[in-house]
Amino acid sequence: MQPILAYVAARLDQDVSLKTLADEAALSPFHLHRVFAATMGETPKQVTLRLRLERAAVLLLTTGHSVLDVALSSGFQSHEIFCRVFRRRFGMTPSAYRERGFVNEVNASQTRRHARLVKEVGPCIGLYRISEETRPEKDMPYSIEKKELSPQPVLVMRRKVARSAIAATIGESLPHVFLYAQQKGIALAGLPFTRYIELGLGTITMEPGMRIAAPGQDPIPVEPAWTEVSGEGHVVQDTLPGGPAAVTVHMGPYDKLPEAYEAMELWIQSQGLIAAGPPWESYVTDPSEHPDPKDWKTEIFWPLVS
Numbered sequence: 001m002q003p004i005l006a007y008v009a010a011r012l013d014q015d016v017s018l019k020t021l022a023d024e025a026a027l028s029p030f031h032l033h034r035v036f037a038a039t040m041g042e043t044p045k046q047v048t049l050r051l052r053l054e055r056a057a058v059l060l061l062t063t064g065h066s067v068l069d070v071a072l073s074s075g076f077q078s079h080e081i082f083c084r085v086f087r088r089r090f091g092m093t094p095s096a097y098r099e100r101g102f103v104n105e106v107n108a109s110q111t112r113r114h115a116r117l118v119k120e121v122g123p124c125i126g127l128y129r130i131s132e133e134t135r136p137e138k139d140m141p142y143s144i145e146k147k148e149l150s151p152q153p154v155l156v157m158r159r160k161v162a163r164s165a166i167a168a169t170i171g172e173s174l175p176h177v178f179l180y181a182q183q184k185g186i187a188l189a190g191l192p193f194t195r196y197i198e199l200g201l202g203t204i205t206m207e208p209g210m211r212i213a214a215p216g217q218d219p220i221p222v223e224p225a226w227t228e229v230s231g232e233g234h235v236v237q238d239t240l241p242g243g244p245a246a247v248t249v250h251m252g253p254y255d256k257l258p259e260a261y262e263a264m265e266l267w268i269q270s271q272g273l274i275a276a277g278p279p280w281e282s283y284v285t286d287p288s289e290h291p292d293p294k295d296w297k298t299e300i301f302w303p304l305v306s
Helices: 002-010 017-025 029-040 045-060 065-074 079-090 096-102 108-124 163-184 254-270
Strands: 145-149 150-156 159-160 188-199 203-212 235-240 242-251 280-283 295-301
Touching: 002 017, 002 029, 002 045, 002 108, 017 029, 017 045, 029 045, 029 295, 045 079, 045 096, 045 108, 045 295, 065 079, 065 096, 065 145, 079 096, 108 163, 108 188, 150 163, 150 188, 159 163, 163 203, 163 235, 188 295, 242 254, 254 295
Parallel strands: none
Antiparallel strands: 145 242, 150 203, 150 235, 159 203, 188 203, 188 280, 242 295, 280 295
């Protein structure tokens, strides 16, 4: 499905109907629809509409093109259809979205970075941490070092789930955070990540999220905080802490990440260091551009006591 996803993302202003995609994949429309939906969690039509709206939202914030030109260049056939589906996804009209602009103060460089991240991360936002049964035969050696980190503003969605549901929860939560940032006009500043807050007996409290540009004087609007009762979360603003941290890189399937955390924990103990908070993992490679699990690169950070 990777070539089909890339085909859609590169031709949002063209014909990407199910028949066109089926011809490109040399599959029947029925078989393509079934396999694509099973892999992506969305139908080809849903993915195409989502990517077109994400592209339109970026153009509204970063260009002076008219709303009609934005609609046409994003693959919509009429101004009316575009405005209706845009409002349904972002909660306001395209004109109101443009007038509000970014709610965090961003410069030209940060604006370009936001646009690039939406283009690169958007197509595969639900694929990070996707399960992969194929595993390397040999354990991976880990090179771990101590680094000094700068604080990083983030948007996160806290969830308390069974450990067996980690991958599925990340796949469900990251698209929600990604959409929330776009709805609220919050500029993205980095790749997706997941922080692991607490390990319980059979459960884990985790925070999938996205890095954002530093907020301005006015606080970024966020939803009510997570509640212990339901175990469900809303999107909230937080900060990945600065200071010393143990850092390593994992290459390969996400299913093998627990080995990296085990190696880091042993290294921290062997160095006489003390962990200062929950660790997090940052997804460096785009699963849609690198379909082979052996090429997936994940950075892991574990804060340390100064």
